[in-house]
Amino acid sequence: MEIQPVVVGTAGHIDHGKSTLVRALTGIDPDRLKEEKERGLTIDLGFANFELPDGRRVGIVDVPGHERFIRNMVAGATGIDLVVLVVAADDGVMPQTREHLAIMQLLGIQRGLVALTKIDAVDPELVELAEADVRELLAGTFLETAPIYPVSGVKGTGLDELRAALCELAAETATRRADGIFRMPVQRVFSKQGFGTVCTGIPVAGSARVGDVLEVQPGGKRCKVRAVHAYGREHGEARAGHSSALNLTDLSRDDVARGHVIATPGYFVAASMVAARIDLLADLPRPLRDRSRIRLHTGTADPTGEIVLLDAAELAPGGSALCQIRLDDPVVVAPGDRFVARLLSPEFTLGGGQILEESRHRLKAFKSFVLDELSATESSLDREEDLLATFLLRQHLETTSVEKAAAAIKRDRAETQDLLARLAERKLAVRAGRGGASWLHADTVESGLATIEGAVTRWFADHPQRLKAPLLEIRRAAGLEADVFSFLTEIAAERGSYELLPGGELAIAGRAVESDPVADGLHAQLLEAGLRPPTPAELGEGLGGEKGARALLDRLCDQGRAVRVAADVYVAKEAFDAARDAVVENCTRNGQLVIPELREKLDTTRKWLIPLLEHLDATGVTMRQGAFRVLRGR
Template sequence: MKHTYTIGMAGHIDHGKTTLTKALTDIDTDRLQEEKERNISIEPGFAPLSIHEEMDISIIDVPGHERFIRQMIAGVAGIDGVILVVAADEGVMPQTREHLEILSFLGITHSLIAVTKVDRVEEELLELVEEDIREEVQGTPFEHADLVFVDSLSGKGLDHLKSSIQEMMKGVPGRDPKGAFRLPIDQVFTVHGQGTVVRGTVYEGRIAEGETVKLLPAQKTVRARQLQVHKQPVREGIAGQRLAINLGGIDKEEVERGDVLVSADHYVSADTIDVELTTVDGIKFPLKQRGYIKLHLGTAEVYGKIVFFDRNVLEAGKKRVLCQVRLDEPVVTKRGDRFILRRPTPVETIGGGMVINTDTQKYKFGQETIDKLEKDLEGTPEDRIKDVLLEYKWLRKDEIVKHSGLTADEAEETLSLMLGGGTVIEVKDQMFTLPDLFDNFINRLRESLETFHASYPLRAGKNKSEILQENKGTYPKGLLEHFLDSGIQKELIKRNNQYISLQNFTPHFPKGWESRMENVVTALQREGLLVSPFEETAREQSLPDDLMKELRQYLLENGKAVPMDDKHIWDQEAVSEAKRKLRDGTNEVFTLQEAKEVLGVTRKYLVPFLEWLDNEKWTARKDKERTWLK
């Protein structure tokens, strides 16, 4: 099975990140004119790396200049591993340290250290460079990272680096594409003739070409018209990939970096979040209660205030703090997401950590709130099960154990309690889901059906296959089938053949057109078998084309009419009367001429009528004769 990964290329400015990326991939990731003129990276660059047939790897080359740290954070958000680049002729520099801190706070644990430009220094100095780097990374996730000496221009060490990357990625668990789709957007642009295109790294789940997803926090529904991975068209994008999506239904001006595409309801847009914050060792300036901060979460960058519950000032020194961030604008997040906090002015990194609660409330200052946040951080077994079911929608017991981190006994006991309390439900094949998911699905479906009925009152309902298609990016098909069956059983919706409708809905003529449509039906009844073209009859009543088609379909699907050919339909009662008359007026075996004498119609109408009798198994034709079957 092929796995997809994204690797960050981080480090101080001018330490050779872009050159190393090009040496590995043969792609220059500095695409902006300003980047080429100034010889520095301003925006993250992206390139595919081919090192193993079972690995699809994207490299993100992030800016190293301190002025572009926000672009660096947006670039490394969501990566699976990182290569920390340190130039042999300069060693560890300020941005090396800051990138180290940021990567540590974001929970990036799979790492390599690439010492570049080794041809510029004497061989004996490389030992001192390595010693300097090892001392700097002590106590960080990079402490035991492999260190590789390379020179991007001569190619020295590149093969060793590639094999080290391959070894590093073997230790990274492949992302599970079964979760709900989420893609934080880091680039937005337009392509002539195509419209709005966004790029980002797929954090979770998968998306297929043609699927509809939601853009948050704007709450806009958009369609993924086309997908590309490194400029190559694909039918599907999955977790870990660097993906470009051509969006339908939205203009470029309505999308910005930091927005998120999702396929599920459990992602929320929140302007108040509870967090666990770990600070850097040396904050230069104390951070006061309600001090102004900048939150970096995913690809979003939002200003806000920090609220402490056990102190009024955050002093220098590495420490863990449970606190709250109140933002000027909402961000899209969920429990467990990693973030970075920075001070807007004077600019510095304060720390980073993990989101505990989203869309939360204001609390009182004091130990009681700290105790609550400690408990929320740990999470009860029930909370963990709810979290994984919100993400994956339905799971077997062994899958719940795998994703929740609970033991089998803990999961068994908690599921039993949750089943008894009605906070989880068991569906077919011992799969578990949440009643809230069912309620959300049914409520959204009923809203959708209400809109559908208002637009198409003549239709029996929405086609089941259309409902399944619309929701396949949010719910597994088997769960959708179960939800529909449960909704029908509970009489929240009803089914008529392949159509799903509201329980109390009956197809009817649209308001304002009742009398004209009744006139069309009356004309069909009056004409019997000798009908005029349906379009002609409808136009006599000034019916527009769309309502003409809707009325024709309504009459046929509800058994009020029978199709004669593409242009004509018969009234059902007229057909039944003609059938009765022909049955009474002929023997068990009859000819076309005999039928003509009984019914008194021309071949134009008689032949289609007799063929209809054959198709409906009332008669069977053999040569020039027909036999009544019933």
């Protein structure tokens, strides 16, 4: 059996004949519950399918029409591709006709037709009046030009024409993508003896085969696909657009429920806050107030929460706003998912729109950077490459791995890697970190370089006599993580802005400091002291105290005229070189360092010798070997 990956949904007021019509079209009774059959009232979702002329099968989801079961209705609307709006000729347009049509519009459905039912129960004149009533309702909606088919589900009048039109529409409807990561909002869960847990739903993306390992979110419970059924038969795979039943092992009935999502592992995490664009219905009785309590319908989930308006104090009917929805229970979403929002008290549909992000933080209203970032995300929802670029830009100076980027845009790793490569070709993304495993947005790189330039400028302004700056101090001043700072300074060095020096220092290319007689005099003092140098505190008199002496000593180090061997020990470069040569000669001749012999040759004491030897250890000249020192590498 071949399946056309398209699902048809019904919509309409209670008792307008939706289930009767489905039964007449398909021969399948969508009312599966005992209570539904006894009361003649659809309570929960029903499922059927019909055959196209070429033999392919198309699924149908029949939704309840009663106002009390709107939650079930919206859950059933998830994953449908086209709608049959059902209106009874004896009633005409009713409240749930309007609400169901609005919900379908909010969910982004763009194709469908109208079945005008129960024409056998009224005179022909009333059928014409009902049709005019329906046409007035459809004005300005996605069904404005949709055909209206008068039918009788009981007598069969008009069913052949309706079935032919529905088949043609289903065959022409664009199918959902079956590549990429799998995601199926759960509509129904049950246990079957001998099989275990079965979950039904309409996958909205990707495909899953027998043997695949999947993940239930929220919770992260792993399970394996034991079997797949679609339209009453065992099938090789569940794919986007197939109304499917998955038999899952390692999963109990209590681990999953309607509202959960079954997906490829590693891409989805339940979020308690989501940012979105909401569009209000034009016929609302009053404006939407900030922090109103709502019920969010997305996928098959319907948690309650509050809506925080981000660019408006309140929203008038028909208005549109960016918002953050803070939920009482988490949901699993992806950027671009459609949603419906209903007020909790009194209950009615407010509007809906698209999810923009899973928020990590509470967003504050009227913050321009928040609004700019969300607007950029919104404008890129339909273009994966641009959506990824927007995500990278919003990470600022935090490097992004391929795995993290893939989870953010809900695309598989191979596709994400390809998108990153294309962004690199457009000069919008840059490889960062060791082995190029992480990425930054190109604009972020430039802003990071500007941040470092500012930190370097300030540091040298505070140390005007210095030629070299410690990289650690520059990084702290710039407020950057070590890996990002290292990457950016390497770029700056390649561009010729700075020179990276041994010992963790940075110099500005072309920077020079004029000769200073005071510094020359200090250097002469160090030369005279040899390996018994005075401390900065002792040198401070006449130099502005210890701080002034340290500044001049550091300047001598920058110029290569002195060496800082410890916090308070500065030695003239000539004396240091002579001492290093003496250590090398001593170790070479004796096989290891003989301290008394060295101390006598250098005419110094333990006070200065120990920091000198520790400095030689740290700089790779010598190393400890048991109780002795030897030359490194020998």
